[in-house]
Amino acid sequence: MWKSVLRHDLPASVVVFLVALPLSIGIAVASGAPVAAGLIAAVVGGVVAGVLGGSPLQVSGPAAGLTVVVAETIAQFGWRTTCFIVAAAGVLQILFGLSRIARAALAVAPVVVHAMLAGIGITIALQQLLVVLGGVSASSSLANLRAIPVELSHAHWGDVVVGTTVMAILLGWKYVPAKVRVVPAPLVAILTGAVLAMVLPTAIDRIVLNASLLDSLALPQIPTGQWWHVAFAVLTIALIASVESLLSAVAVGRMRGGERADFDRELLGQGSANLLSGLIGGLPVTGVIVRSATNVRAGARSRASTVLHGIWILVFSVALVGVVEQIPKAALAGLLIVIGMQLVKLAHIRLARRTGDLLVYVATVLGVVFGNLLEGVLIGLALAFGLLLWRVVRAQVSAAPLADGRWQVRIDGSCTFLALPKLSAELATVPEGADVIVEMTVDFLDHAAFEAIGDWQRLQESTGGRVDFVEIGHAKMADTPAAPPTRGFGRAAIDDMVRPWRHQKSGRDALTAGVAAFHRGHAHVVRPHLDGLRDTQDPDSFFLTCSDSRIVPNVITNSGPGDLFTVRNVGNLVPVRGDDSVEAALSFALDTLAVRSVVVCGHSSCGAMKAALSAVDAGGGLSSWLRHVEPSVSRFRAGHPVAAAAAAAGFDEVDQLSMVNVAVQLETLGRHPAVRRAITERGLVVSGLFFDIATSRVLEVGVDGIATIDDHPALVVAR
Incomplete structure (x- = not known):
């Protein structure tokens, strides 16, 4: 075991440490929290979540996905009360893990999660763009957008050079030789930005640490009021941190060839880390896919790599505080802009367009960017649910004449009272007295739709027409008055298909009944195919x-x-x-x-x-x-x-x-x-x-x- 740790996990932990250090500092700055809070969260996430979590190779710490909600929480309650909220969110996550509902967190529509991350990324990029221009980010994305033209007109060229250099290194690092890429791009970019800040003949703002990491440890402050808003913030942070951690664990498992994580244990580990991080003055902790993917690619074999990376951050933060203070704010802003834009993935947008969820994606992104995180997510979930409801309950209805003079009415899907306008309109196009074949591939038929079809059938037959039903789906006209409507499933459809084999009558009656069932249930399905074979085989x-x-x-x-x-x-x-x-x-x-x-x-x-x-x-x-x-x-x-x-x-x-x-x-x-x-x-x-x-x-x-x-x-x- 120790040989494996020394050979694989130790080198991997160093690589992850070099990636996590600048990201943790940058996320703290972007959140409006003390810089030390990001380092505390990185240490706690690495050690506590690394030891207790259910995904051994997942690396936890402060994440860009929580930046916006943490910034809003700090603005509303102050930093020390935010620490209390983080600790309370950790307790809630522990309860999630103990109640074994972890997998329920994955029930959030993926398009909403993707759009939420994209909205967070855009929000971060708009905030930090002002910092790269030498200004100060505003409290809202709309205010940041309005401020960009003003900041462009009198941009501080030193910050612009540092920020754009960092972004160029991060974006172009994939093109350098493989041997050079062994060094993490964020580390190279931040070091280059620090060197530029030293040599450029202009003043450039740098990170300020008010105290060492150990001196920054502080107990949270219990809120004095606004308990409803506090509870809302606790729930928001707990849910986002949980979903992001579980999705990251799934992604890490796929990178490991389908390895499964213990989701309940993962929430226990994440909750414990957030509880401790909030109690000692750290940012919220969550599983981070960037660091986790780096850990896997670096060759980690066990949770020792995750734990060691947290220890390296602790050692660095205590012993090398002066180095941290040499990092320019513009360098971190450039780093965060790239991270933010990487949260907007073209693959997710293409997927949303292909699956018909683009409206949900766009609405969620706009809600997160121009409203707040919770509003955007609620808008996305409401739209996703509405779209799902529309897809599930709608029925496709059509009526058209056949070559032999009869009419064919097709009803497919879930036939409910919501389909009555379309159903009535199509049935009204059938001429009175015409013979009609009603082909029903219906998995759900409620009483309102049953009555509408039945009334139309009686009217059609009273004018001399004949109405024959061909019912393939689970829901049948004859069964509807006898019991409450139920939705059919694939197994029921198979049973309906196989049932005639198991319950045959005897003699000619069986054949006659079988022919009638064929005419009623399957003849129209094979008719087009057989029509093409009528003259040859x-x-x-x-x-x-x-x-x-x-x-x-x-x-x-x-x-x-x-x-x-x-x-x-x-x-x-x-x-x-x-x-x-x-x-x-x-x-x-x-x-x-x-x-x-x-x-x-x-x-x-x-x-x-x-x-x-x-x-x-x-x-x-x-x-x-x-x-x-x-x-x-x-x-x-x-x-x-x-x-x-x-x-x-x-x-x-x-x-x-x-x-x-x-x-x-x-x-x-x-x-x-x-x-x-x-x-x-x-x-x-x-x-x-x-x-x-x-x-x-x-x-x-x-x-x-x-x-x-x-x-x-x-x-x-x-x-």
């Missing part, structure tokens, strides 16, 4: 399988009408002589239809194979037919390699023989003149399949083994 495969009722070729091959030219007989046999039906079908498929493959499909528990293996006289024509299985039985008893592979996979003798029989039929087909000619001239493919009824798995059968369809290489499959 172009199947891909000649499919020879057993007559067994449990084998449905189109189901197990996920194919449809027109795809398979199917021939069925007992035992899926290719008789060498004595059966013209297979020969005729094969010749027609090869010469006239030019199929591209020939498939032989056997199955488990085959009655033909059982009879052949037991050598019992089946009587009648069946005994005569089963003589065609004798070559397969002989090959099986002689130890065919397919039988050995099937036995190794756990199949019994009947199934082994069934697979051997498929292999033998493939060999027979391989000797057929028409098949051989098609293989040579146009690349016909001949293959075998075996359907295991109990597991619903289809295996591939070759002339010398079996294989799963999913992974081809091995010709032995575990059952």
